Amino acid sequence: MSSIAICAPGTPITRDLARRVSDLAQAAFPALRLSFHDQCFAVDGHFAGSDAVRLAALLDCANDPATDAVWLAKGGYGTNRIAAEAVARMGPAARGKTFLGYSDGGYLLAELYRARIGRPVHGPMATDLAGGEAAVRRALGFLAGDAAGLEPSLDHRPTVAFNLTTLAMLTGTELMPDLAGHVVMVEEVGEYLYAVDRLFFHLMPQLAGIAGLRLGRVGKVPQNDRPFGATAQEIARYWCARAGIAFLGPAEIGHDPDNRIVPFGLAGSLALP
Numbered sequence: 001m002s003s004i005a006i007c008a009p010g011t012p013i014t015r016d017l018a019r020r021v022s023d024l025a026q027a028a029f030p031a032l033r034l035s036f037h038d039q040c041f042a043v044d045g046h047f048a049g050s051d052a053v054r055l056a057a058l059l060d061c062a063n064d065p066a067t068d069a070v071w072l073a074k075g076g077y078g079t080n081r082i083a084a085e086a087v088a089r090m091g092p093a094a095r096g097k098t099f100l101g102y103s104d105g106g107y108l109l110a111e112l113y114r115a116r117i118g119r120p121v122h123g124p125m126a127t128d129l130a131g132g133e134a135a136v137r138r139a140l141g142f143l144a145g146d147a148a149g150l151e152p153s154l155d156h157r158p159t160v161a162f163n164l165t166t167l168a169m170l171t172g173t174e175l176m177p178d179l180a181g182h183v184v185m186v187e188e189v190g191e192y193l194y195a196v197d198r199l200f201f202h203l204m205p206q207l208a209g210i211a212g213l214r215l216g217r218v219g220k221v222p223q224n225d226r227p228f229g230a231t232a233q234e235i236a237r238y239w240c241a242r243a244g245i246a247f248l249g250p251a252e253i254g255h256d257p258d259n260r261i262v263p264f265g266l267a268g269s270l271a272l273p
Helices: 015-028 051-062 083-088 092-096 103-115 126-131 133-143 164-170 193-207 232-243
Strands: 002-007 032-036 069-072 098-101 119-122 159-163 183-189 212-219 247-250
Touching (some): 002 051, 015 032, 015 133, 103 119, 103 159, 103 164, 159 164, 164 183, 164 193, 193 232
Parallel strands (some): 002 032, 069 098, 098 119, 183 212
């Protein structure tokens, strides 16, 4: 049986959501044992507890030799505030673990990947149950050893996947890993198209040397007072061309129930937890 520790390094979830996810796992994936850290339900303003509380919970989960993976319960702003210290304090037990999440959790995945600790993986979180069971089933299936939920474009090249805003904010910080030679996948949600264009303007010069970029879904775009005049894919193609970076087409990632799983690194598609 695989033991999955769950914490919330950004914003909180409810006990009802945790119960429903646990019930789903017990019924559909009996080989998994889920353990929600009490910190998941803490509230301190915007956050799931103070920085100190969230840091302690993440370290509890990562450094526990009895657990096989750390699953992020939810995104929401806050992971960046504790990611560097958390990874610096991770011990030997963390090095063999899978860390699964996305969105704001990308700050932690980036720092883990930079430090070569554990196995960071972009994929659905517990809170995605709100959009139906499909995404959570995909994540639990992966944690149970099923490759069916992997991003279909994965190949022999090292790959990473991030929310576009998260990756843009990572650049120039201590958390940013070296992505030379990587296929970089990005997705976005809830941003005006002009803001997506601005994010690419900032990001693309920082990605010189990558193998290419894939664009996931850009969802829930607010309606501006005038049309931007280009689609999200046209924006990505434009900035890739300006930066001399190959645009490799779409990726099946996004803030939605169809979000696929992307293990970070070389040949990530070939190795399951």
